[in-house]
Amino acid sequence: MGFWSVLTYAHKLAEQRIKPGETVIDATAGTGADTLALTRMVGPKGNVYSFDIQQEALERTRSRLIEADVPADQVQLLLLSHDQLQEALPIASHGRIGAVLFNLGYLPGGDPTVITQPDSTIRALDQAFDLLRPGGLLCVTVYPGHPGGELEAAKVDDWFSQLRPEAGQAISYRMLNRRSAPYVLAAEKKHITQK
Amino acid sequence: MGFWSVLTYAHKLAEQRIKPGETVIDATAGTGADTLALTRMVGPKGNVYSFDIQQEALERTRSRLIEADVPADQVQLLLLSHDQLQEALPIASHGRIGAVLFNLGYLPGGDPTVITQPDSTIRALDQAFDLLRPGGLLCVTVYPGHPGGELEAAKVDDWFSQLRPEAGQAISYRMLNRRSAPYVLAAEKKHITQK
Numbered sequence: 326m327g328f329w330s331v332l333t334y335a336h337k338l339a340e341q342r343i344k345p346g347e348t349v350i351d352a353t354a355g356t357g358a359d360t361l362a363l364t365r366m367v368g369p370k371g372n373v374y375s376f377d378i379q380q381e382a383l384e385r386t387r388s389r390l391i392e393a394d395v396p397a398d399q400v401q402l403l404l405l406s407h408d409q410l411q412e413a414l415p416i417a418s419h420g421r422i423g424a425v426l427f428n429l430g431y432l433p434g435g436d437p438t439v440i441t442q443p444d445s446t447i448r449a450l451d452q453a454f455d456l457l458r459p460g461g462l463l464c465v466t467v468y469p470g471h472p473g474g475e476l477e478a479a480k481v482d483d484w485f486s487q488l489r490p491e492a493g494q495a496i497s498y499r500m501l502n503r504r505s506a507p508y509v510l511a512a513e514k515k516h517i518t519q520k
Numbered sequence: 521m522g523f524w525s526v527l528t529y530a531h532k533l534a535e536q537r538i539k540p541g542e543t544v545i546d547a548t549a550g551t552g553a554d555t556l557a558l559t560r561m562v563g564p565k566g567n568v569y570s571f572d573i574q575q576e577a578l579e580r581t582r583s584r585l586i587e588a589d590v591p592a593d594q595v596q597l598l599l600l601s602h603d604q605l606q607e608a609l610p611i612a613s614h615g616r617i618g619a620v621l622f623n624l625g626y627l628p629g630g631d632p633t634v635i636t637q638p639d640s641t642i643r644a645l646d647q648a649f650d651l652l653r654p655g656g657l658l659c660v661t662v663y664p665g666h667p668g669g670e671l672e673a674a675k676v677d678d679w680f681s682q683l684r685p686e687a688g689q690a691i692s693y694r695m696l697n698r699r700s701a702p703y704v705l706a707a708e709k710k711h712i713t714q715k
Contacts, residue, residue, distance in 0.1 A: 326537065328691045328708060342521065488697045495696040496523045502683045502690040513523060
């Protein structure tokens with residue numbers, strides 16, 4: 326049967342935790358696969374905020390949503406960096422977000438020199454975790470295989486490894502015998518945080 | 521809800537793959553938790569071979585099975601090392617085993633100086649993987665926290681990382697922000713192996 330792919334694994338983690346009607350975030354829209362999956366998890370009364378710094382990514386995401394008949398007002402497509410989550414989300418939603426998903430690296434089929442950068446990614450993780458409700462999920466798919474990817478992966482590994490156990494639980498899910506394969510890092514916010 | 525514990529994760533991997541009526545192995549009986557779980561997965565027509573080098577572990581396993589009303593003839597308790605799997609299993613079962621589970625380290629509540637050793641553990645992994653049927657599961661829970669555990673963990677990590685992709689898929693599942701916590705390494709044998 327094979328083990329779950331990292332994409333399947335990330336979506337399983339999300340669908341087990343996201344509640345219908347809540348607000349969630351795709352921090353890196355890319356081709357829109359996560360954004361579309363998130364609209365189904367939150368259902369018709371939920372909202373998805375979807376970020377990307379490339380107009381091309383937002384267009385591809387928009388097309389994918391239209392093809393799937395997702396109502397236009399259910400997703401906010403924002404031409405912003407993943408380290409602008411906090412300023413872009415309404416204050417009232419802070420601490421109430423059900424999940425934030427990241428896919429690091431570059432836009433498949435896009436410009437491979439436009440990649441997520443370690444420093445802004447780390448800022449983005451801090452912001453994403455702060456935005457979560459208790460029990461909320463931060464899930465990052467890391468791509469160590471492209472130039473610059475390994476350094477970013479190491480920094481993101483450190484971020485999850487250093488998460489205070491009082492603030493949340495952190496796990497990794499990884500294919501071991503495929504060099505440079507993407508892997509999943511995830512954190513669940515504690516119900517009572519002492520951060 | 522929290523993430524699955526490593527014990528739960530290992531059992532989920534096993535129950536998704538083990539078929540009723542087949543033969544499986546607990547390579548390190550310990551307190552018998554895996555052996556008991558395996559008897560339920562293979563059902564009344566299946567068989568479990570359970571290995572441990574400590575009589576105390578086999579006694580504890582036997583007590584646990586009796587308490588749970590497992591028929592005595594369903595489990596073979598063998599006072600042998602995990603690197604004697606191949607010689608202990610009937611030749612006819614070689615290449616037909618559904619799963620082999622390992623829990624490394626020492627017997628909880630037993631003598632903490634009696635620990636699994638890297639060299640025999642690596643031999644045991646080679647044997648276990650050879651015994652599997654196509655689609656069969658090798659699942660190892662690694663304990664890096666005790667003296668000697670870290671070295672063994674590194675060697676077992678290497679074994680899984682070096683598994684040829686043509687022979688099988690290998691994954692890890694790990695808590696990241698609990699220092700020295702146990703973690704799971706697992707491999708699924710390919711349906712067509714070219715080993």
